[in-house]
Amino acid sequence: MNNLFTKVALAASMAVISFGAAAESASFQAGVAVQNAFTMTKDADLDFGTIRAKADSTNAATLILPADPNANSSTPAATDAEISILVPGTPASFSVSGVSPFATLTITDPSPADITPDAAPPGTPGFDLGTYTYYLVSGGASAGSVTDIQVDANGEATFNLGATLSTETVAGSYIDGTYSGTFTLQLDYP
Numbered sequence: 001m002n003n004l005f006t007k008v009a010l011a012a013s014m015a016v017i018s019f020g021a022a023a024e025s026a027s028f029q030a031g032v033a034v035q036n037a038f039t040m041t042k043d044a045d046l047d048f049g050t051i052r053a054k055a056d057s058t059n060a061a062t063l064i065l066p067a068d069p070n071a072n073s074s075t076p077a078a079t080d081a082e083i084s085i086l087v088p089g090t091p092a093s094f095s096v097s098g099v100s101p102f103a104t105l106t107i108t109d110p111s112p113a114d115i116t117p118d119a120a121p122p123g124t125p126g127f128d129l130g131t132y133t134y135y136l137v138s139g140g141a142s143a144g145s146v147t148d149i150q151v152d153a154n155g156e157a158t159f160n161l162g163a164t165l166s167t168e169t170v171a172g173s174y175i176d177g178t179y180s181g182t183f184t185l186q187l188d189y190p
Contacts, residue, residue, distance in 0.1 A: 038098040038105075040187055043158070048165050049073075049089030053174040055125040056080035060166045067091045067135035067162030068145065081167045091135070091160040096187065099155040102140045104148050106190050110183035115165070118178045125172045127179060131164040149187060161185065 048065055061081035064074045069091060075083045099105065112130035136143055139157030140150035151157040167174075 035098070036189065038096060038155070038187075040185075041095045041097075043093040043095055044090065046092035046161060046163060046183075047089045049085060050087035052082070052084040052086060053127075053167055054080075054082040055167050055170055055172055055174060057169060057171040060128070060169050062167075063165040064131075065089050065091060065162045065165065067133040067160040069135070069137075069160060081169075083165070083167060091162045092185075093137070093158065093160050094185070095156070095158045096149065096151060097154075097156045099151045099157075100189075101153050101155050102151065103155070103189065104140075104150045105187040106148055107134060108186035108188065110185050113181055113183060114168075115179045115181040117175065118180055120175050120177055123172060124175055125168045125170050128166040128168060129163055129181060129183065130166070133162040135160045135162070 046065070048063060051063060054061070059081045061083040062076055063083045063085070064076070066073065073085055073088055075085060096105065109132045110129075112128065114126045115129055116126040117124045134146050134149070136146045136149065137158040137160060138152070139159070140152045146159070149157050149159055
């Protein structure tokens with residue numbers, strides 16, 4: 001009977017211990033904010049300066065405006081078409097911010113398009129714009145020519161865009177005045 005008494009006492013003490021233990025629980029939420037958007041600002045337009053231009057129906061003349069602010073523009077020789085620099089131009093400049101630190105953004109070039117006279121009679125030749133180049137001024141990599149934009153630890157970078165301006169291959173004369181076109185540059189996370 002002692003054995004039976006011991007078993008009953010042991011079972012009773014285990015029940016007391018089991019009921020005496022307490023557990024607590026708490027609910028919580030998990031969340032995250034997503035920001036895929038960033039800010040890109042045009043700081044300056046692409047300005048080819050002031051030039052003398054002559055069109056030709058067979059050949060095109062070109063003016064290469066480099067993205068590197070320390071490089072000089074050049075006008076490779078052409079036969080009958082001509083571009084001569086009177087006042088040098090400056091590359092376009094852009095700033096980006098709000099990017100993930102040290103991320104690399106891919107560049108989508110603007111589509112090649114025309115720069116047309118702002119106020120001229122129909123049939124006046126315009127210019128073609130293409131062959132874009134990029135120069136990182138500040139960011140996560142050292143300054144220099146780039147094909148992608150890497151930002152710094154603050155998620156920021158500044159860069160320039162250069163391009164090639166070409167005369168149209170048409171018969172006709174360029175007239176004095178301003179010529180312009182609107183283009184779209186796109187940056188994306190890869």
